[in-house]
Amino acid sequence: MNRIVIVGGYGAFGARVAERLAREPHLEIVIAGRAADKAHAHASALAATARARLEYAALDATRADAAVIAALAPAVLINASGPFQTQDYHLARACIATGCHYIDLADARPFVTGIAILDAPARAANVTVVSGASSVPGLSSAAVRHMAERLARLEEVHIGISPGNSFDPGVATAASIIGAAGKPILVWSQGRWITTYGWQRLHRHRFPEIGARWMSDVEVPDLDLLPLNYPQLTTARFSAGLEVGLFHLGLWAASWLVRAKLVRDLSPLAPALLAAKRRLSMLGSDAGGMFVRILGRNGQRERRTLTWHLIARSGDGPYVPAMASVILTKRLVAGEGPPPGAMPCFGLFALSDFAAEVADLDITCTLERD
Structure with a gap:
């Protein structure tokens, strides 16, 4: 059956x-x-x-x-x-x-x-x-495993996702995303558990084809599963980014209000913020990206970096x-x-299984080595 x-x-x-x-x-x-x-x-x-x-x-x-x-x-x-x-x-x-x-x-x-x-x-x-x-941890773990096979020792993993602004997540998902801002996140960093905060640790990542986007830390299962499955790992990090810089920087700024306990939770703002995003949809595009970067050492104990990128266009994200x-x-x-x-x-x-499934879509994957 x-x-x-x-x-x-x-x-x-x-x-x-x-x-x-x-x-x-x-x-x-x-x-x-x-x-x-x-x-x-x-x-x-x-x-x-x-x-x-x-x-x-x-x-x-x-x-x-x-x-x-x-x-x-x-x-x-x-x-x-x-x-x-x-x-x-x-x-x-x-x-x-x-x-x-x-x-x-x-x-x-x-x-x-x-x-x-x-x-x-x-x-x-x-x-x-x-x-x-x-995408996480299913696809992200496939990308990590694919690249880690080229190393003798895996030491650091950084995963990130930035969808195109045209994607409409709906109010419930938007509330979940926004509600995480400023909340504590336990992460494995430099061989010890530390506390970071949702939508903070602001940084930029440059994707092929679609350019640089703002990224911030977000909580996902990989933060536990990577150290569990790769005991030698010293750092595991996950970041998410909003395509429109104004939106991302606004959420980053608002996260400090939650972290400072001036605001308990931003999720009640989800309907209004999603409505604003829909009205300003012309500011973004239908292109999104994902990256998985690993750092480690090869058989000669030389430090190596590998980065896998996925770019989804035409609203296929x-x-x-x-x-x-x-x-x-x-x-x-x-x-x-x-x-x-x-x-x-x-x-x-395997990553090849994913590639076969998306072969008919406007999705491209690339692997870069240092």
């Missing part, structure tokens, strides 16, 4: 997951979410070109139990109903109880790193539970977080793993 349920299948990233999987003739795709009308509309929109069989269903990720999942009879359930900062493992547990595989697109640090709590029940049910099948779940779903349906158990999406696919 090759039936796939995509919760949040009409959202910013879930819609891209559904679109890609709908190209597979051997699959049955159920577009699901709280709004049945939106699920129906997206299923109808895909029907014209889809090779898969398409259905839709009303499903609330926060309330669905094993009986609800069983009624849909999926082989794999993909949870794209972020943001995940306020979610628990209710839906994953329901999938385990039903006996279906579970994949989510989470990038919330505690959510992804804590998924191993479900490892024993997932193994007992002979199902696979994967959290973080997204939102496909990037979708691809890890597409890759893993195809593998699970084909019986090719990952094995039963619950795990973060760290090193579960």
